[in-house]
Amino acid sequence: xxxxxxxxxxxxxxxxxxxxxxxxxxxxxxxxxxxxxxxxxxxxxxxxxxxxxxxxxxxxxxxxxxxxxxxxxxxxxxxxxxxxxxxxxxxxxxxxxxxxxxxxxxxxxxxxxxxxxxxxxxxxxxxxxxxxxxxxxxxxxxxxxxxxxxxxxxxxxxxxxxxxxxxxxxxxxxxxxxxxxxxxxxxxxxxxxxxxxxxxxxxxxxxxxxxxxxxxxxxxx
Numbered sequence: 450x451x452x453x454x455x456x457x458x459x460x461x462x463x464x465x466x467x468x469x470x471x472x473x474x475x476x477x478x479x480x481x482x483x484x485x486x487x488x489x490x491x492x493x494x495x496x497x498x499x500x501x502x503x504x505x506x507x508x509x510x511x512x513x514x515x516x517x518x519x520x521x522x523x524x525x526x527x528x529x530x531x532x533x534x535x536x537x538x539x540x541x542x543x544x545x546x547x548x549x550x551x552x553x554x555x556x557x558x559x560x561x562x563x564x565x566x567x568x569x570x571x572x573x574x575x576x577x578x579x580x581x582x583x584x585x586x587x588x589x590x591x592x593x594x595x596x597x598x599x600x601x602x603x604x605x606x607x608x609x610x611x612x613x614x615x616x617x618x619x620x621x622x623x624x625x626x627x628x629x630x631x632x633x634x635x636x637x638x639x640x641x642x643x644x645x646x647x648x649x650x651x652x653x654x655x656x657x658x659x660x661x662x663x664x665x666x667x668x669x670x
Contacts, residue, residue: 494524498533505533510540521554528554528561535567539574547571562591569597573604580604588617593624602637615641 501516517534524530531554538547551568558564565587572580581604587597602617618641621634 490523494520494527494530497523498529501533501537505537505540510537513537526557528558528564530554531558532563532567535571539567539571544571544574548575548577560590562587562594565590566594566597569600573600588620592620595621595625598624599630602634606637611641611645615645 497516497520501513501520504510504513504516514534514537517530517537520527521530521534531550535547535550535554538544538550547567548571551564551571554561554564555568565583569580569583569587572583581601584597584601584604587594588601591597598617598621602614602621605611605613605617615638618634618637622631622638625631625634
C-alpha cells in the first residue's frame with residue numbers, strides 16, 4: 450500500500466511538472482507575441498508620421514491629415530500623432546478641429562509637454578480665455594521650457610499684466626541660453642521694474658519715459 454501511494458505521488462508530481470512547463474511556455478509565447486505586435490505597431494506608427502510629415506513639410510498639410518489620423522488610430526496613446534494632426538489643422542486654419550484633437554490627446558496623455566504646448570497655441574488661435582491657464586500649467590511643469598515663457602510674457606505685457614510679465618522675463622533671464630534673447634529679457638525686466646516700483650504707473654507714464662517704457666505705457670492704454 451505504501452509503495453502504491455508513493456507511486457501515485459510520483460505520478461502526480463510528473464503531471465504538475467508537465468503542466469508547469471506548458472504554462473510557462475504559454476506565457477512566454479504570449480509575451481513574445483505581444484512584444485512583436487507592439488514592435489509592428491510602433492513601426493507602422495512611425496512610418497505614418499514620417500509620410501504625413503513629408504506632406505506637411507512639402508506644403509501640403511491637408512494631405513498629411515489622413516496619415517496623422519491613421520497614426521492616432523494605430524497608437525492612440527502616442528502623443529505624437531495628436532501633436533502632428535493639430536499642427537496640420539492649425540496650418541490650414543481649422544482651429545476647431547485642432548482643439549478637438551488636442552483635447553482628445555490630453556485625455557490620454559495629460560502631462561505630455563509637446564501636446565500641452567500645441568494645445569495652448571490652439572487656444573490662443575481660438576481666442577479662448579483658457580489659453581493663459583494652459584500656458585501657466587506648462588511653465589509650472591516645465592520651468593525651462595522657454596517658448597511658453599516668452600509667449601506668456603508678451604501676452605501679459607500686451608494686456609498690461611505687468612507683474613506676470615515681470616515674473617516671466619525674470620525667469621527668462623535666468624534660463625535663456627541665447628545671449629541676444631537673454632539681453633532682451635533683462636532689458637524688459639529693467640523697464641518693468643522702473644514702471645512698477647519707482648513711481649506710480651500713471652505718474653511714470655505721464656512723465657518722460659524712455660522709448661521702451663513709452664511702448665509699454667502705450668500698450669497698456
